[in-house]
Amino acid sequence: MDVQSLSSMKSSVTTEDIVETSRRTRRIRNRSHLDTQIGVEKPNKLSEELMTCLIGIFLKLNQVSLAGKGSAVVPKHSLSCVNSKGFLSKSTFNCKAPVFSFDNTSNIDPYGILPDFDVPIRDVGPYKNFIQITRSSLDISQVSECFQAMGNLRVLMHKLCNVDLNSLAYKQKLAFWINIYNACIMHAFLLHGLPSTEEKLLALMNKAAMNVGGIVLNALAIEHFILRHPSDSKHGLTDEKEMLLRHAYGLGYPEPNVTFALCRGSWSSPALNERSCELQLRVYTPDNVVNEMGRAKVEYLEASVGVTSKKKIVVPKLLQWHMRDFADDLESLLEWIYSQLPHSCSLKRLIMACLIGETKSPFARMVEIQPYDSEFRYLLPL
Structure with a gap:
């Protein structure tokens, strides 16, 4: 899976849809004050409620499944009983401790960077x-077990059809579209099931769509036409559909850190959402979206970058795909990663030792790209 293959897939939105939505939103703005107050949802609150509802459904389905298998549901995995991809190891049934543990010192390797633990x-x-x-x-x-939540989801999606985005400021748009992107994909999993191959994941992302203010947008259109840089095109021309979408919904200027907020529900994706100081479930909010993305970036780098015993710096494919958002080449990308890590982070010290010891070697030889794994998974900070 790569950026090119994602960008080449078709969006479900049409030019006529965009033009008609633009006309409709002008009519909404021209309503009387009383009419505007009645039945108009606040977009950001609605997007947050959608994500909270969907996350609740997935947690419920996870609990139902684990309960059926006789497993306890607690928030942390024990390294001794769970392998690097979260599946039960062959020795699980010989473990004296439960399969899941509350031990705060447990250390896992969420992206399988060091499967042999050679460092x-x-x-x-x-x-x-x-x-x-x-x-x-x-x-x-077992989605029937979530009858009430699914009903609530239908109500929220109906409200989303009538939402008006014209008055949103930059941070409000940013938080809204991040939540809607993640909600699109979660909803698609519920509708179409879990894809078994990389190709099926790509197809699902094209099907992952929601009606936002009267226009149907899929996850690919949201990511590449609204949240990211304009795509490169020959002769400096931009696709008409992309241009209209950017004009109607775009942020005005892109935010590179959305890379760490958008979750495809795949093994190599960043964690789904942020958490509050009280460790309660939280989604992206307009007041704190910049800080929330910054925290998501640092946490993802800590978990997804590593240094092997051979002094190789392991970098996730996701960073290589979007390298131009952060750096000009691999050398400056490593410098950027180093600069983003907190001073207390052990990974920062490992990277510095690696860079100092290999100053005479080409940086390309120092980097090992971790392949993208499209297998289904969500990581949740509970």
């Missing part, structure tokens, strides 16, 4: 406390 175990940051929802732990066939 001293390091702290992967807050990700060590996140729960995993995987194909083996989720049972979508």
Whole structure:
């Protein structure tokens, strides 16, 4: 899976849809004050409620599945009983401790960077406390157990059809579209099931769509036409559909850190959402979206970048795809990663030792790209 293959897939939105929505939103603005107050939803609150509802459904399906298998549901995985991809190891049934543990010192390798543990175990940051929802732990066939939540989801999606985005400021748009993107994909999993191959994941992302203010947008259109830089095109021309979407919904200027907020529900994706100081479930909010994305970035880097015993710096494919948002080449990308990590982070010291010891070697030889894994998984900071 790469950026090119994602960008080449078709969006479900049409030029006529965009033009008609633009006319409709002008009519909304021209309503009387009383009419505007009645039945008009606040977009950001609605997007937050959508995400909270969907996350609740997935957690419920996860709990139902685990309960059926006789497993306890607690927020952390024990390293001794769970392998690097979260599946039960062959020795699980011989473990004296439960399969899941509350031990705060548990250290996992959420992205399988060091599967052989050939270097001293390091702290992967807050990700060590996140729960995993995987194909083996989720049972979508039990969605009937979430009758009330599914009803609430339908109501929220109906309200989304009539939402007006014209008065949103930059941060409000940013938080709204991040939540809607993530909600699109979660909803698509509920509708179409879990994709079994990379190709099916790409197809699902094209199907992952929601009606936002009268126009149907899929996840690809939201990511590439609204949240990211304009796509490169020959002769400096931009696709008409992309241009209209950017004019109607775009942010005005892109925010590179959305890379760490957008979750495709795949193994290599960043964690789904942020958490509050009280460790309660939280989604992206307009007042704090910049700080929330910054925190998501640091936490993802701590968990997804590593240094091997051979002094290779392991960098996730996701960063290589979007390298131009942060750096000009691999050398400056490593410098950027180093600069983003907190001073207390053990990974920062490992990277510095690696860079100092290999100054005469080409930076390309120092980097190992971690392949993108499209297998289904959600990481949740609970």
